[in-house]
Amino acid sequence: MIGKTRRKRTWFVAAVLASGSLFATALPANAETGVSASEIKLGITLPLTGAASPGYNKIGDAMNAYFKYVNDNGGVYGRKVTLIQKNDEYSPQLSIAKTNELILKDKVFALVGPLGTANFTAVHKSVGIARRGVPSLFLNTGFSGFGNKKDFPTSFTILPSYAMEAKIAALFLKENFAGKKLGLVYQNDEFGIDALSAFRNAGVKFDVSIPYTSGTQSAATAQTWVSQLAAGGAQVVLFFGVTSATAPLLAVAAGAKYAPQWILGSVGSDPLTLRALGVPVAVLNGALTLAGNPSPNDLNDEYIKVFQDINKKYNTGVAFDDYVLQGMNVGLMTVQALRAAGQNLTRRGLVRAMENKGSTFASVAYSPLAYSKTSNIGHTGYYMAVMDATGDRKPYGGSVVLYTTDSGNGPVVKSTFKRPAIPAKGLPTNS
Amino acid sequence: MRNFKFKRSLTLVAVSSLLSLTVVSIPTAARAADPACTTANFVTTCVGATSDTAPYSMIVPANFNGTVYLYSHGYRPNVPVPAGIPGYGGYTVTNTPQPGPNATVIGALVAKGYGVVGSGFARQGWNADSAIKTNVELVGIFKKQFTKTTKVVTWGESLGGFITQALAEQYPNLFKAAAPLCMASDITPLMTMAGDALWGIKTFFDPTIKGGSYSAGAAGYAEAMGDLVKVFTAIGSLQAAFAANPTAPAWPATSKVPDAIKAIPSRSALVMVALMSGIPMQSAHFDSTSAPSVLPAASQTSFQLAINPAFAALENVANAAALAVLATHDLELQAGGAVFDNTTTDYAARIKEEQFIWSSALSGNSGIAGLSSVLAASPRATANPAAVAKLKTLASHSGKVEIPTILFTGVADPVTVAGNQQSVADKYATYWAEKWAAAKKAGVSKRPANNQLVLWNFPPQKYTKFSAAGAPDTTLPAATGTNHCNFTTSQYLAIADMLAYAADNGVNLSGGALLTKLRKAGNMTYDRDYAAPKMKFYGN
Numbered sequence: 001m002i003g004k005t006r007r008k009r010t011w012f013v014a015a016v017l018a019s020g021s022l023f024a025t026a027l028p029a030n031a032e033t034g035v036s037a038s039e040i041k042l043g044i045t046l047p048l049t050g051a052a053s054p055g056y057n058k059i060g061d062a063m064n065a066y067f068k069y070v071n072d073n074g075g076v077y078g079r080k081v082t083l084i085q086k087n088d089e090y091s092p093q094l095s096i097a098k099t100n101e102l103i104l105k106d107k108v109f110a111l112v113g114p115l116g117t118a119n120f121t122a123v124h125k126s127v128g129i130a131r132r133g134v135p136s137l138f139l140n141t142g143f144s145g146f147g148n149k150k151d152f153p154t155s156f157t158i159l160p161s162y163a164m165e166a167k168i169a170a171l172f173l174k175e176n177f178a179g180k181k182l183g184l185v186y187q188n189d190e191f192g193i194d195a196l197s198a199f200r201n202a203g204v205k206f207d208v209s210i211p212y213t214s215g216t217q218s219a220a221t222a223q224t225w226v227s228q229l230a231a232g233g234a235q236v237v238l239f240f241g242v243t244s245a246t247a248p249l250l251a252v253a254a255g256a257k258y259a260p261q262w263i264l265g266s267v268g269s270d271p272l273t274l275r276a277l278g279v280p281v282a283v284l285n286g287a288l289t290l291a292g293n294p295s296p297n298d299l300n301d302e303y304i305k306v307f308q309d310i311n312k313k314y315n316t317g318v319a320f321d322d323y324v325l326q327g328m329n330v331g332l333m334t335v336q337a338l339r340a341a342g343q344n345l346t347r348r349g350l351v352r353a354m355e356n357k358g359s360t361f362a363s364v365a366y367s368p369l370a371y372s373k374t375s376n377i378g379h380t381g382y383y384m385a386v387m388d389a390t391g392d393r394k395p396y397g398g399s400v401v402l403y404t405t406d407s408g409n410g411p412v413v414k415s416t417f418k419r420p421a422i423p424a425k426g427l428p429t430n431s
Numbered sequence: 432m433r434n435f436k437f438k439r440s441l442t443l444v445a446v447s448s449l450l451s452l453t454v455v456s457i458p459t460a461a462r463a464a465d466p467a468c469t470t471a472n473f474v475t476t477c478v479g480a481t482s483d484t485a486p487y488s489m490i491v492p493a494n495f496n497g498t499v500y501l502y503s504h505g506y507r508p509n510v511p512v513p514a515g516i517p518g519y520g521g522y523t524v525t526n527t528p529q530p531g532p533n534a535t536v537i538g539a540l541v542a543k544g545y546g547v548v549g550s551g552f553a554r555q556g557w558n559a560d561s562a563i564k565t566n567v568e569l570v571g572i573f574k575k576q577f578t579k580t581t582k583v584v585t586w587g588e589s590l591g592g593f594i595t596q597a598l599a600e601q602y603p604n605l606f607k608a609a610a611p612l613c614m615a616s617d618i619t620p621l622m623t624m625a626g627d628a629l630w631g632i633k634t635f636f637d638p639t640i641k642g643g644s645y646s647a648g649a650a651g652y653a654e655a656m657g658d659l660v661k662v663f664t665a666i667g668s669l670q671a672a673f674a675a676n677p678t679a680p681a682w683p684a685t686s687k688v689p690d691a692i693k694a695i696p697s698r699s700a701l702v703m704v705a706l707m708s709g710i711p712m713q714s715a716h717f718d719s720t721s722a723p724s725v726l727p728a729a730s731q732t733s734f735q736l737a738i739n740p741a742f743a744a745l746e747n748v749a750n751a752a753a754l755a756v757l758a759t760h761d762l763e764l765q766a767g768g769a770v771f772d773n774t775t776t777d778y779a780a781r782i783k784e785e786q787f788i789w790s791s792a793l794s795g796n797s798g799i800a801g802l803s804s805v806l807a808a809s810p811r812a813t814a815n816p817a818a819v820a821k822l823k824t825l826a827s828h829s830g831k832v833e834i835p836t837i838l839f840t841g842v843a844d845p846v847t848v849a850g851n852q853q854s855v856a857d858k859y860a861t862y863w864a865e866k867w868a869a870a871k872k873a874g875v876s877k878r879p880a881n882n883q884l885v886l887w888n889f890p891p892q893k894y895t896k897f898s899a900a901g902a903p904d905t906t907l908p909a910a911t912g913t914n915h916c917n918f919t920t921s922q923y924l925a926i927a928d929m930l931a932y933a934a935d936n937g938v939n940l941s942g943g944a945l946l947t948k949l950r951k952a953g954n955m956t957y958d959r960d961y962a963a964p965k966m967k968f969y970g971n
Contacts, residue, residue: 051732091720091735092788093713097892104958122788125964132960143787188795190787213795215733 034109043102048087062327065314092122166198183234208232222248247277271391499546503587509556526551556761607934620968625755626771631704655760698741715909717743723901736791747845768815830858835933849963925952
C-alpha cells in the first residue's frame with residue numbers, strides 16, 4: 001500500500017467499519033498509536049457471552065485487574081495501562097469487526113491475549129494485522145500454525161501448541177496405558193489437525209475416535225459420544241476440546257455410569273468451570289489432565305499467592321480459577337513486554353522486545369518460553385496432573401515432571417528448566 | 432434445531448441490479464454526431480447515436496457550469512432470457528442509454544448545473560473495448576453540442592467501472608477525474624471466479640450442468656439457458672432444504688455425489704463453493720454471525736458458526752450464478768471457445784486459511800476432507816488455449832493513472848468482489864512506487880502525487896433480522912456493503928462531489944474535508960491499510 005511508504009503524512013483517516021463514523025487524529029511527531037504520555041491502550045477480543053464463553057469470559061477482567069494493580073503502583077514507566085475488551089461471541093466474522101473497532105476507533109497500541117484459532121486466523125487475514133504492524137501478543141490459542149513467524153511476524157503465542165500437548169499425551173499413554181483400549185474425542189478442526197498428526201507420528205492408535213464440530217457440543221451430542229465410547233469398550237478416554245464440550249461429555253458419562261480413565265486436554269479441564277457447568281465433582285476425582293500452570297489453589301506457589309491477592313482486591317468476588325490465572329499471567333507478561341520495549345514505545349519496538357527479551361520473561365507456567373528473532377512461540381511444555389476429590393489439581397506422581405517438545409518432529413524430553421521467580425510484589429522492573 | 436421458513440423466497444437480484452434504468456427513450460432514426468435535442472423547464476435533453484449505432488443520452492441544464500459526468504452502465508446480458516427461468520425471470524436485450532446511476536442522482540446533478548451523458552453501447556455483454564471507443568466519441572459529440580464544456584469526469588459501475596478505469600488509464604487528456612464503482616477488473620480472474628462457482632455447483636449438486644464449453648449458435652444459447660434453469664433449480668432445492676432443516680439440509684435430488692458424502696450437510700458443500708470461488712460470506716441479509724434469540728443458548732453458537740454462514744453463501748451464490756452463466760456464454764462466444772480451465776486447480780489449497788475460519792460451517796475437518804475429495808476426483812474443465820489467449824486481449828487494467836481516481840465498492844459485493852478493486856489499487860501502488868523510485872534516482876526529492884483514493888463500504892457488524900418465531904427475514908433491504916453495487920443516493924452524490932472537486936483542483940479531496948464528506952454520506956470508509964482479499968485467481 002502506498003500509505004505504508006508515507007508515514008510522514010500529517011493527517012490520518014480511519015473509520016469505524018460498522019457505523020461508518022470517521023475519526024481524524026493529528027498525531028504529534030514520533031507518537032505511536034495508542035500511546036500517550038499518560039496511557040497505553042491495549043485491546044482484546046474474546047467471547048464474553050454465548051455457549052463458548054464460560055471461563056473464557058473471565059480472562060479479560062483478570063487482565064484488567066492485574067493492570068489496575070500495576071497502574072496503582074506507578075504504571076509502566078509512568079503510563080497507565082488500559083485494556084479494552086470486545087465481545088466477539090466466538091464468531092470469527094464478529095472478531096474481525098471488533099478488532100477493526102479496537103484498531104481504528106479505539107486506536108489501541110497492541111492486541112493482547114486475543115482468543116480463538118478461527119477468530120485470530122480471520123482477524124489476521126481480514127484486518128491485516130501484519131500489514132498494519134500491530135503487535136498481537138500472547139494469543140490464547142494453541143494452534144501450531146501461528147508459530148509460523150514468516151506468516152505471523154507481529155504475533156506471539158503463549159500456550160504450548162496442541163501438537164506439543166498431543167505429543168506429550170502420546171508419550172504418557174504409551175508409558176502408562178499400554179494394552180488398554182483407547183478412546184479419543186476431539187474438536188474436528190485445527191485442534192484435531194494438530195493432535196491427530198502428533199498421535200499418528202507417535203504411533204498411538206485409538207480404538208474409538210470421535211470428532212465433533214465446534215459449536216455442536218451439547219448434552220444430546222455428548223450422548224452419542226458416550227454411547228460410541230462405551231460400545232467400543234474404551235477404557236482410557238482422551239479429550240481434546242473446549243470446556244463447553246468437556247462438561248456435557250463428563251456429565252452424560254456420569255449419568256450413564258460410564259467411568260473410563262479420563263485424560264483431559266489443558267484447554268477444557270478447568271475444574272471450577274466444569275463444576276459450574278454441572279459436572280459432578282466425583283467424576284473429576286482421579287481424572288488426569290495435561291497442565292502447564294500450577295493449580296490455581298496452590299498457595300505454596302509464589303505466583304499463585306500474588307495473583308490471588310491481586311484478584312481479591314481488584315477482581316473482587318470472582319473465583320480464582322485457571323482462566324483468571326491465565327488472564328493475570330498474560331497481564332504480567334504484557335507489562336514485562338511493554339517495559340522491555342522501553343520508554344519510547346513503538347509497535348516495532350515492542351515486537352523487537354518480544355524477540356530479543358521475551359524468552360526471559362517471568363511467567364507462572366513451568367515450561368520455557370521460546371521467543372527469539374526466529375520464533376514467535378511461547379511456552380513449550382506440560383506436566384501431567386491428577387484431579388482430587390475436591391476437583392483440585394495435583395502433579396501426577398506427587399511432583400511436577402515437566403516435558404518439553406516442539407510442534408514438529410522433535411523429541412519429547414523431561415525438562416530441568418527452572419521457572420524464573422515472580423518479580424517482587426508481582427511488579428516487573430525489567431527493561 | 433428448529434425449522435425455518437423464509438418470509439419469502441430469496442431475492443435474486445444479480446441481473447436486475449446490473450440492468451440499466453430506462454431514463455430516456457431512444458430515437459428510432461438517430462444519426463451519428465447529430466443529436467436530437469429538446470428543451471423543457473430549462474433542461475435540454477439530447478439523444479442520438481454514435482457511429483457504431485450506440486444510442487446515447489445527454490441532459491444539460493440551462494445554467495450548465497461546464498462540467499459533465501460521463502456514465503458507463505454495468506453488464507447487461509447480450510442474449511434474452513426466457514421469462515420462465517425459475518428464480519430469475521425474463522430479460523430482453525436492451526441498449527437503452529443511461530447517463531447516470533439513477534434518476535434521482537441525475538436530477539440532483541442537473542439541478543446543480545452539471546451535465547450528464549451516457550451511452551447504451553452498441554453491443555451488450557462484455558463490451559469494454561467497443562464501449563471505450565463509443566465513450567471517447569461520445570465525449571467529442573457532447574463537447575461539440577455543448578461548447579461551454581470545460582471539464583469531463585467519468586464514472587461507472589460494475590463493467591462500467593471497468594470501462595471507467597480504462598478510460599482514465601488510456602485518455603488522461605480527455606478526462607479530469609474518474610470514479611470506477613463496484614468495478615470489474617481483469618477479465619481472466621473474473622471468469623475464473625464464475626467458472627469455479629459454476630463448476631462447484633455442477634460437481635456437488637447437478638452434474639448435468641454444463642457450466643461452460645457451450646456450443647456455437649442457437650445450440651449454445653439453448654445450453655446456457657438450460658444451465659440457468661438447472662442452476663436455479665439446484666439453488667431453489669437448497670433453499671427449501673435449508674429452510675426445512677438448517678442443521679442437516681438434504682442434498683438436491685439432482686446431486687450425484689456418493690452417499691457417504693451426503694452424510695455431510697449440503698449447506699457445507701455450498702459454503703465450500705463460495706469459499707473456493709472467492710464469494711464473500713456476508714450477504715444481503717445474512718451477516719455470518721447472528722442467531723435467533725429464540726434458540727436455546729446452546730444452539731445459538733452453532734447457528735452463528737455453521738448455519739448463518741450457509742445462508743449467506745446461499746444468497747450470494749444465487750446472486751452470482753446468473754451472471755456466471757450468462758457471462759461465460761458471452762465470453763466464450765467472443766473468445767471462440769471454452770475459457771475456464773481448472774485442470775491444475777488445487778481447491779483444498781484454495782481454502783487453506785478459510786478452512787479454519789469457517790470450520791464449523793464446513794462441518795469440520797471431516798467435512799472439509801470429504802468435500803475436497805469430491806472436488807479432487809471430479810472431472811475438470813479444460814479450456815481452449817486459443818480462446819484463453821483471446822480472452823486476455825479483451826482488456827485488463829494497468830493501474831497506471833495520472834488523473835485523480837476514486838474507487839468505491841462494497842466489501843461484500845458477491846458479483847464484482849472487492850478483490851477487483853483491490854487489484855487495481857495494488858497495481859497503482861506498484862506504479863506509484865516505480866515513479867517514486869525513478870524520481871529519487873533522478874535526484875527529485877518530492878514524492879509523486881497519489882492520485883488514487885480508495886474507499887470501501889463495510890457491512891454492519893450484525894444485521895440479520897429474525898421474526899419472533901426465529902425465521903430469518905429476507906424482505907428487508909440489503910445491508911449496506913452487501914449485494915452488487917448497492918449504493919445509496921448520498922453515496923453517489925458524495926462521489927460526484929469528490930469528482931467535481933478533483934476536476935477543479937487536479938487532486939483528490941483529502942484531510943478534514945474528505946472526512947466530513949464521507950461521514951455525511953455514511954458508510955464510506957477510507958482506511959489506507961485495509962486490503963480486501965485477493966481474487967482466488969491470484970492465489971488466496
